[in-house]
Amino acid sequence: MNDMQWTPIGSEPLPPPLPATRVDFSGSRSEFRKTVTKGAMLELVTFGFYRFWLVTDIRRHLWTHTAIDGDAAEYTGRAKELLVGFLFALAILVPIYLAYFLIGIEFERWQGFASTPLFIAFYAFGQFAIFRARRYRLTRTVWRGVRFWMDGSGWAYAFRAMLWGLLVFLTLGLALPWRTAALERYKMRHTHYGDLRGDFEADGWTFFKRGWWLWLLSPIALFIFPLAPFFYAEFKAREWRWWLDGIRIGGVSLSSNLPHDAFYGLYWKVIGWWMLLTVAFAAYMGGSALLVVALTGVPAEEIFAGDNATKSIPMVVMMVTGYFALALAINIVMRVYLQRDLWAKVLETVEVHNIWAAADVRGSGQLAGALGEGFADGLDVAGF
Amino acid sequence: MSDVFAETPAQPVKPTIFFDGVSSRRRQVTLTLGDALEIAEDGATPVRWTYADIRRADGPPGTLRLAATSAPPLARLEIRDAALAAEVAARCTRLDEHRTTRSGVAKIVGWSVAAAVSIVCVVLFGVPLAADRLAPLVPKPVERRIGDAAEVQMKTIFGRSVCEDPAGKAAFAKLVNRLRDAAGLDDTMTAGVLPTSVPNAFALPGGKVFVLKGLLDKAESPDELAGILAHELGHLKHHDNMRGLIYNGGTSFLIGLLFGDITGSSAVIFASRSLVEASYSREAETGADTFAIEIMHALGRSPKPAAQLMFRITGKEGGSGLSNILASHPLTEDRLARMTTEDRPASGPPLLSDKEWQALKGICGSGKV
Numbered sequence: 001m002n003d004m005q006w007t008p009i010g011s012e013p014l015p016p017p018l019p020a021t022r023v024d025f026s027g028s029r030s031e032f033r034k035t036v037t038k039g040a041m042l043e044l045v046t047f048g049f050y051r052f053w054l055v056t057d058i059r060r061h062l063w064t065h066t067a068i069d070g071d072a073a074e075y076t077g078r079a080k081e082l083l084v085g086f087l088f089a090l091a092i093l094v095p096i097y098l099a100y101f102l103i104g105i106e107f108e109r110w111q112g113f114a115s116t117p118l119f120i121a122f123y124a125f126g127q128f129a130i131f132r133a134r135r136y137r138l139t140r141t142v143w144r145g146v147r148f149w150m151d152g153s154g155w156a157y158a159f160r161a162m163l164w165g166l167l168v169f170l171t172l173g174l175a176l177p178w179r180t181a182a183l184e185r186y187k188m189r190h191t192h193y194g195d196l197r198g199d200f201e202a203d204g205w206t207f208f209k210r211g212w213w214l215w216l217l218s219p220i221a222l223f224i225f226p227l228a229p230f231f232y233a234e235f236k237a238r239e240w241r242w243w244l245d246g247i248r249i250g251g252v253s254l255s256s257n258l259p260h261d262a263f264y265g266l267y268w269k270v271i272g273w274w275m276l277l278t279v280a281f282a283a284y285m286g287g288s289a290l291l292v293v294a295l296t297g298v299p300a301e302e303i304f305a306g307d308n309a310t311k312s313i314p315m316v317v318m319m320v321t322g323y324f325a326l327a328l329a330i331n332i333v334m335r336v337y338l339q340r341d342l343w344a345k346v347l348e349t350v351e352v353h354n355i356w357a358a359a360d361v362r363g364s365g366q367l368a369g370a371l372g373e374g375f376a377d378g379l380d381v382a383g384f
Numbered sequence: 385m386s387d388v389f390a391e392t393p394a395q396p397v398k399p400t401i402f403f404d405g406v407s408s409r410r411r412q413v414t415l416t417l418g419d420a421l422e423i424a425e426d427g428a429t430p431v432r433w434t435y436a437d438i439r440r441a442d443g444p445p446g447t448l449r450l451a452a453t454s455a456p457p458l459a460r461l462e463i464r465d466a467a468l469a470a471e472v473a474a475r476c477t478r479l480d481e482h483r484t485t486r487s488g489v490a491k492i493v494g495w496s497v498a499a500a501v502s503i504v505c506v507v508l509f510g511v512p513l514a515a516d517r518l519a520p521l522v523p524k525p526v527e528r529r530i531g532d533a534a535e536v537q538m539k540t541i542f543g544r545s546v547c548e549d550p551a552g553k554a555a556f557a558k559l560v561n562r563l564r565d566a567a568g569l570d571d572t573m574t575a576g577v578l579p580t581s582v583p584n585a586f587a588l589p590g591g592k593v594f595v596l597k598g599l600l601d602k603a604e605s606p607d608e609l610a611g612i613l614a615h616e617l618g619h620l621k622h623h624d625n626m627r628g629l630i631y632n633g634g635t636s637f638l639i640g641l642l643f644g645d646i647t648g649s650s651a652v653i654f655a656s657r658s659l660v661e662a663s664y665s666r667e668a669e670t671g672a673d674t675f676a677i678e679i680m681h682a683l684g685r686s687p688k689p690a691a692q693l694m695f696r697i698t699g700k701e702g703g704s705g706l707s708n709i710l711a712s713h714p715l716t717e718d719r720l721a722r723m724t725t726e727d728r729p730a731s732g733p734p735l736l737s738d739k740e741w742q743a744l745k746g747i748c749g750s751g752k753v
Contacts, residue, residue: 042489042492042493064443071401071462106533108536109533143408144410145404145406145458147458194408359408359410362407363406363408363456
């Protein structure tokens with residue numbers, strides 16, 4: 001009977017495990033498409049200033065239609081905050097650019113092209129921006145009347161990102177899983193929901209085991225171009241799943257059974273649209289050239305010869321219009337497929353365990369400013 | 385029950401949920417619609433929301449999600465029963481006051497168009513004016529520093545050393561000095577020949593002019609080279625480098641501001657920048673040509689040979705699509721035509737003797753580069 005003492009804990013009578021909770025996404029695709037189409041047009045009319053409102057509308061749509069345990073999330077950020085953040089970022093970035101220019105001159109005097117490494121400083125700044133932008137977004141994310149929030153330092157994050165980046169560079173990309181894991185750990189450990197603290201439990205080794213062969217095969221994609229989207233889709237699906245599996249907030253954990261081929265369709269649809277739009281654009285250009293020739297009676301030779309600018313104006317106008325229409329359409333396609341559809345596809349595979357641990361969380365944390373979003377906008381970096 | 389006559393709606397089929405904004409506890413509540421909205425959980429004191437304080441929050445379809453300005457900012461009331469939701473919404477007069485309306489969007493559009501128009505005006509009129517006025521005011525040492533940096537870069541590209549053959553150098557110095565005196569530039573300017581087969585010449589900030597050996601090889605007479613040098617001196621005289629620097633920096637910053645990234649990498653920015661900057665640069669080139677014509681006339685020589693040299697190098701340029709609008713220089717054939725009309729028989733002495741010219745051609749030594 002003494003043997004009984006050595007029975008593994010697992011065989012002791014446990015309360016039956018609570019079923020995992022699902023995450024539901026109920027957003028209507030056509031509604032989202034309408035939002036981004038209208039937004040893209042307004043963006044065009046406003047020379048891009050509408051982007052703050054559009055981004056906010058997109059997030060509001062995605063957040064409110066995402067329900068965890070029956071309760072939908074809410075995005076409380078507002079476009080004006082983003083606009084102000086952008087203006088602040090501008091005020092800080094402009095002197096930095098000026099300083100960059102002056103220091104660059106001193107470096108160049110010393111040695112030709114010696115200022116190139118200064119770009120690295122901007123990369124670090126971009127990492128800082130990514131961290132701070134994430135903080136802004138999280139503090140505007142509310143679920144059950146309690147917000148997410150973040151502490152930690154953007155510069156500490158940027159420093160880690162730089163060191164790991166160097167290692168990835170030196171190992172030709174092999175260290176990437178460990179870099180991702182370390183950075184996620186930093187971000188998640190400084191993420192909170194009310195008084196619950198986040199953590200990230202996935203490790204680089206697991207990620208490496210799931211994707212190393214992609215690293216080996218990637219040179220092939222340089223020669224056989226159509227393979228590249230497959231490789232990228234495989235990589236992204238594996239990364240998403242690994243990332244979701246690692247997320248912890250207090251006692252709550254996530255898991256995902258995202259299949260490895262989940263994104264094939266998405267990426268190929270985007271590529272298909274992209275090719276279709278390019279062909280349409282080429283046809284439009286050809287057609288408009290013929291139209292201009294037919295209407296003005298100016299031979300094609302002269303339209304394209306620039307010595308008489310007034311003759312080429314109709315053509316330039318047609319070209320610019322066509323270019324904007326193309327940019328607009330590509331914008332809509334990217335947002336519908338790569339934001340909305342990807343979001344929905346990932347969420348339907350997510351399971352939330354131990355959600356009861358978040359049943360009575362005390363709210364805390366302060367709102368963070370949108371300066372980070374402004375930097376990210378000004379430096380053209382994105383990330384989560 | 386404090387308000388006996390308050391209308392108590394029939395118990396809704398779908399539950400009404402309340403989050404008090406302090407804890408994430410999900411409270412199932414019943415609503416009483418009196419002179420204020422009363423939110424009551426079993427066995428707790430009800431929370432009262434004044435109707436005028438109630439605002440709509442973003443909610444999923446089929447749920448009316450409410451917040452109140454007088455409650456904790458994240459307190460939310462979620463009404464899932466359509467009939468009850470309609471009843472509550474009807475009482476809240478200021479429900480949608482805080483949301484962007486159609487006129488709000490019109491305001492955004494209006495202001496951005498105004499901002500865009502003013503940025504475009506500054507790019508087209510303000511920045512060129514600022515560049516023209518500021519460039520001559522840039523202190524000489526600053527200009528020279530920038531020039532030094534550019535010189536190091538150029539030498540990295542075109543070879544480290546300047547051609548040093550003594551006789552050639554003497555001839556080159558004589559030619560440059562005659563042009564410099566005619567141009568009225570001070571003696572801080574320097575000139576040199578770089579040993580590379582690229583046929584070109586350029587001026588750098590801080591009074592530096594470089595001729596590349598390829599150009600020297602193609603030149604058939606001192607006048608051809610002199611015209612080109614005079615053109616580069618024109619750039620120095622007009623401070624074109626500093627003007628270009630201020631102008632390019634200004635426009636790329638402003639156009640980047642318009643389209644939202646300051647580094648200016650996206651295609652629209654690139655396209656509009658090249659268009660605007662090319663026209664500015666063409667203007668500067670035409671100005672330098674005018675200056676070259678004046679100098680050559682002052683020295684009693686014709687400006688035409690320089691244009692012939694250019695034409696020999698580039699060939700006919702026109703007729704190839706949009707590249708003309710984007711070109712940084714006027715077309716060579718146009719420049720040739722202009723210089724031809726300015727052609728006059730020589731009235732001054734030759735700028736270099738035959739012997740000096742031969743020495744200059746050999747400034748980089750006899751070896752091929």
